[in-house]
Amino acid sequence: MKCPTCKREGDLQETKHHLQTRRKDKKDKVPVCEECHKQIHMLFTDAELRDPRLGLDTIEGLLANERFAKAVKFIRTIPPGTFMRAKESRHKKRKRGRR
Numbered sequence: 001m002k003c004p005t006c007k008r009e010g011d012l013q014e015t016k017h018h019l020q021t022r023r024k025d026k027k028d029k030v031p032v033c034e035e036c037h038k039q040i041h042m043l044f045t046d047a048e049l050r051d052p053r054l055g056l057d058t059i060e061g062l063l064a065n066e067r068f069a070k071a072v073k074f075i076r077t078i079p080p081g082t083f084m085r086a087k088e089s090r091h092k093k094r095k096r097g098r099r
Helices: 034-043 044-049 059-064 067-074 091-099
Strands: 014-018 027-032
Touching: 014 034, 027 034, 034 067, 059 067
Parallel strands: none
Antiparallel strands: 014 027
16 A cells, blocks of 8 residues: 555555545545554644645645644654554644634
8 A cells, every 4th residue: 555645665554544524425534544544633623624625635735734744744654554552633732723
């Protein structure tokens, strides 16, 4: 498998990411490696992922986001199959606290 976000190849744990959350259409699911998928959900709230103004509903849109691009840059440095601990970003914690 080759991850479309980090471009790593090899023995990657494949997961499916819904580009548009809460959609039942299976066509919007994209296979991404587990590390990238964790980072997507650690960095962004579901509301942010659904917001069309942010453009996070495409792989290109995710990669254009500075926070996610920084995470992907790090993910590219770790070998496939390495356990990566993911922490919720301060940005997401602040967003969650505003409810």
